[in-house]
Amino acid sequence: MDPRKYNIYFHTHTISGIIIAALLYVIFFAGSFSFFKDNITAWQKGKSMKAEHVETDYNYLLDSLSKKYNLTGRNIELFYLKQGQGAYVNMSTSQDTTISKPKTKPEGERRGRRGGDEDAAYFLYYFADKTPTSYAEGYDMGEFLYRLHFLAQLNQVPINIGTPFGYLLAGIVSFLFLFALITGLFLHWDKIKTNFFLFRPFSKWKTVWTDMHTALGVIGFPFQFVFAVTGIILIVNFVLISPFSKLLYGGNDEEIYEKLQYNKNITVEYTYEPLAEKFDMNAFVAKWESTWKDAKISRIYIRNFQDKSMQVGIESKPLSTAAFAGSGYALQEIATGKVLESKSPTQDATYIDGVKSIIYHLHFGDFGGKPLQIIFFILGLMGCLVIISGIVIWLVARDKNNVPAYKRKFNFWAANFFLAACLSMLPVTAFTFVLLKILPVVNQSVIYQVFFYAWLLLGVYLLVLRNLARMNRHVLLLSFITCLAVPFTNGFATASWMWTTWQSGATDIFFIDALFLTLSVCCLFAFFKVQKQAKPFQVLAKK
Numbered sequence: 101m102d103p104r105k106y107n108i109y110f111h112t113h114t115i116s117g118i119i120i121a122a123l124l125y126v127i128f129f130a131g132s133f134s135f136f137k138d139n140i141t142a143w144q145k146g147k148s149m150k151a152e153h154v155e156t157d158y159n160y161l162l163d164s165l166s167k168k169y170n171l172t173g174r175n176i177e178l179f180y181l182k183q184g185q186g187a188y189v190n191m192s193t194s195q196d197t198t199i200s201k202p203k204t205k206p207e208g209e210r211r212g213r214r215g216g217d218e219d220a221a222y223f224l225y226y227f228a229d230k231t232p233t234s235y236a237e238g239y240d241m242g243e244f245l246y247r248l249h250f251l252a253q254l255n256q257v258p259i260n261i262g263t264p265f266g267y268l269l270a271g272i273v274s275f276l277f278l279f280a281l282i283t284g285l286f287l288h289w290d291k292i293k294t295n296f297f298l299f300r301p302f303s304k305w306k307t308v309w310t311d312m313h314t315a316l317g318v319i320g321f322p323f324q325f326v327f328a329v330t331g332i333i334l335i336v337n338f339v340l341i342s343p344f345s346k347l348l349y350g351g352n353d354e355e356i357y358e359k360l361q362y363n364k365n366i367t368v369e370y371t372y373e374p375l376a377e378k379f380d381m382n383a384f385v386a387k388w389e390s391t392w393k394d395a396k397i398s399r400i401y402i403r404n405f406q407d408k409s410m411q412v413g414i415e416s417k418p419l420s421t422a423a424f425a426g427s428g429y430a431l432q433e434i435a436t437g438k439v440l441e442s443k444s445p446t447q448d449a450t451y452i453d454g455v456k457s458i459i460y461h462l463h464f465g466d467f468g469g470k471p472l473q474i475i476f477f478i479l480g481l482m483g484c485l486v487i488i489s490g491i492v493i494w495l496v497a498r499d500k501n502n503v504p505a506y507k508r509k510f511n512f513w514a515a516n517f518f519l520a521a522c523l524s525m526l527p528v529t530a531f532t533f534v535l536l537k538i539l540p541v542v543n544q545s546v547i548y549q550v551f552f553y554a555w556l557l558l559g560v561y562l563l564v565l566r567n568l569a570r571m572n573r574h575v576l577l578l579s580f581i582t583c584l585a586v587p588f589t590n591g592f593a594t595a596s597w598m599w600t601t602w603q604s605g606a607t608d609i610f611f612i613d614a615l616f617l618t619l620s621v622c623c624l625f626a627f628f629k630v631q632k633q634a635k636p637f638q639v640l641a642k643k
Contacts, residue, residue, distance in 0.1 A: 105286075113283035116276045117490050118514075123251070123273050125487045125522040131249035131327075132480030133529070135465055135473040136615070138183045139608040140242035144536050146594050147228055148606035149183050154228045156184070158381035161225060164232075165191070169221070170199050173370060176402040182466075184396060186226035188235075193219045195370040195404055239544035241536060244551065245529075250335050253548070271336035278328040284317055313489035316482045323479040324486075330463035361427060361452055366403050366413055373408040379434055381412075388414050388430060394422030395445040410434040418445040420467040425449045425457035470611070484522070491518050492568075516571075520562035521555075523575040526623075528555045530582035530616060537593040569630070576627035583620035587613035 133140070142148050165171060173196035178187040224238040225231075247253065251273075254266030261268065317324075341356060349356045357363045385397065401413035416428035428445025432438065449457075461467040465476040495515040499508060532551045536542055539550075558578075562571045590613055591597040598617075601610040 109283040109286045113280055113287055114494065116283070117280040117487075118494055118518075120273045120276045120280070121487055121491055122518045122521045123269070124277055125484055125518075126525065127249050127251070127270065127273065127331075128480050128483040128487065129522075129525050129529075130245045132477050132484070134242075134246040134249050135477050135480070136612065137242035137246050138181075138185075139611050140245070141185070141240050142606075142608040143590065143612040144240045144242070144542070146596060146609070147185075148601070148604075148609050149185050150608045151601075151604050151606040152228070154185060156227045156385070157230070158385060160230060161189075162379075162381060164230070165221075169219075170194065172196055172199055172374075172406050174402075174405045176405060178400040180396075180398050185228065186224060186238075189221070189223055189225050189232070191221040195407070196372065198372075236544040239547060240542075241533065241547060244544075244547050250331075267335055271332060274328055274332040274335060278325075278332065281321065281325055281328055285321060288314055288318060310489075310493055313486055313493055316489070317486045320479050320482045320486065323476070324483055326462050327483075330459050333459055334463060359452075361456070364401060364413060364415075364429075366401055366411065366431065368403040368409050368411050370404050371407055371409045375406045375408055375410055375435060379406060379410065379412075384412060384432070384434075385414070388416070392416050392428050392445050394419050395426075395428055408435050411440070413441075416445045420461070420469075422446050423449065424461065424467060425454040427453050427456075488519065488522060491515050491522075495568075516563060516566065516568065519568060519571060520559045523571065524555060524558040524562060526619070527575060527578040527582045528558055530579065530586055530619075533586045533616070534582060534589045537589045572630050573627060576623045576630060579623040580620050580627060583616040583623060586616035 138149065162171065169191070173194035175192040175195070177190040179190070180187045223232040224235055226233070226238070251266040251270040254269060255264040257265045259265045354363065354365065358365050385400070389397065395416040395418045397414060398417045399415040403411045411431060411433050413429065413431040418426040418428070423446040426445045426447075426449040427443070429441060429443045430439060431441040433440055465473050492515070495511055498511045528551060531554055532547065535550050539546060562574065565571050565574070587598055596606070596609055598610055598613045601607070601613070
């Protein structure tokens with residue numbers, strides 16, 4: 101390769117990689133666990149979706165709501181959780197102005213997400229519990245890790261730049277990661293054949309880290325490239341769509357999102373005439389479930405509840421075993437039973453269905469069952485190792501006597517900070533899982549406090565060590581202890597021991613215990629290896 105091109109690729113790869121190293125590690129680490137989001141939710145709540153069949157009693161939901169609200173004339177929407185164990189319920193004020201009127205907050209008071217409509221409601225409803233809960237109260241560790249993998253928690257940072265700060269930062273990291281991937285591939289292109297599986301674990305540590313970075317990086321390149329591209333599309337789609345909305349839709353974002361099948365704008369004129377018969381939602385949903393046997397319901401729209409003009413729309417997604425791409429939709433007029441619109445989820449796939457399915461399925465790994473999710477999880481952790489080895493290589497290359505002392509100190513502290521932030525994530529995550537079973541109350545605020553305070557304290561402790569070898573040993577030992585404590589805590593707190601969950605068919609709960617048990621064994625093995633062979637760096641290293 102031409103030396104000039106090599107230098108360009110090398111510096112682009114190094115600079116882009118080291119800038120995003122810590123944040124990219126957070127994204128990969130949290131994203132890897134997010135593949136098991138539903139398993140984590142089942143584990144935390146102690147309610148298996150595999151062993152127990154949960155009846156989705158919609159009539160009970162509506163009846164319970166009617167005791168608190170007058171539902172006549174309201175628009176109600178249900179957004180299902182992925183496994184169908186619950187749904188977010190969004191209920192508007194009534195269209196019948198003789199019953200309910202929007203109530204605005206006093207002037208000067210901050211308006212909420214409902215735009216000041218106090219008579220409206222938005223909550224999370226679990227079908228097994230049959231009780232509504234707010235988003236914050238129903239928050240679980242699966243949701244936390246899922247949102248952490250695109251830095252959603254940073255949206256609370258008070259930086260007003262016209263878009264949520266966390267999402268923007270995640271998008272920038274994804275773009276830089278794409279640059280690092282492509283330039284890294286160009287760097288190793290000439291030796292990609294001879295060095296594809298080259299790994300020398302018994303050589304000096306610099307060689308071990310270099311081989312790990314190169315081999316795992318090249319082997320995992322297709323996976324990482326797919327995640328970089330799909331991540332960019334998912335997190336910054338508003339940037340990609342904005343030019344088209346201005347040129348083709350006159351700046352009407354709602355219209356373009358409806359064309360892309362993200363929203364449904366169902367407008368029905370209210371008649372002020374009551375529906376002749378009470379609406380049986382259970383029968384309505386059962387009818388479409390029997391019609392679409394190879395699909396699952398994803399969203400329900402109710403317009404003008406119990407009015408003569410009442411319409412109900414229902415959306416579904418095909419099972420991965422039936423169709424890779426597709427989406428179903430039906431809109432029915434309740435008074436006459438007439439189906440106004442209908443689209444099969446398995447047979448009428450459009451171009452938009454195909455594109456969206458490719459992006460979503462490749463990013464979330466939900467089209468191949470648990471084996472594919474495990475493969476994606478391992479590849480995600482391989483990405484974490486590539487990042488760690490890249491940081492170490494960057495430090496080793498600059499830890500030389502001919503480099504000025506102040507530069508060597510800066511490089512060491514930079515690497516020390518990155519590694520402390522990255523390596524502490526596993527024991528902190530396992531520690532949070534343990535406390536989920538011990539604390540009497542668990543909600544969004546509790547999870548935030550436990551995870552972030554523990555992360556801060558452990559990160560500061562590792563920084564103070566000023567010794568990367570000791571840091572590695574301490575993290576591995578803590579990871580072994582905390583990961584091993586996860587299945588034991590679950591057993592003592594809920595009597596859900598691994599053998600009982602396996603025998604009862606609660607494989608989703610069993611899987612999380614088995615996952616952390618496996619991680620603890622791996623950490624113990626790595627601890628003994630590092631204890632024998634690791635050596636500290638010269639700069640500021642404490643022996």
